[in-house]
Amino acid sequence: MTELRFYLANGTLCMDxxxxxxxxxxxxxxGSDLEAVYAIFTNVLDVDERGEVTNYGDDELRAAQWIRxxxxxxxxITPPREPWEAELV
Numbered sequence: 301m302t303e304l305r306f307y308l309a310n311g312t313l314c315m316d317x318x319x320x321x322x323x324x325x326x327x328x329x330x331g332s333d334l335e336a337v338y339a340i341f342t343n344v345l346d347v348d349e350r351g352e353v354t355n356y357g358d359d360e361l362r363a364a365q366w367i368r369x370x371x372x373x374x375x376x377i378t379p380p381r382e383p384w385e386a387e388l389v
Contacts, residue, residue, distance in 0.1 A: 314364030321371040337363045
């Protein structure tokens with residue numbers, strides 16, 4: 301989670317997907333959007349029984365895709381986002 305905060309704060313989350321967008325100003329303006337980013341990141345994250353992350357990068361990409369969609373309505377998330385990805389638990 302620390303890495304996500306770092307990448308969001310300095311604007312380097314998935315640079316190939318978000319480098320054209322100033323997502324920081326958008327996320328800080330709308331608190332619920334920032335909350336959704338953390339929900340997606342943590343819901344997609346998979347941790348095995350030893351506490352090892354088995355899919356790091358997938359969670360980052362899904363969060364970045366959601367941000368991109370919020371900043372660019374023409375962007376299509378592939379594969380489409382599943383409802384459980386943004387659920388707050």
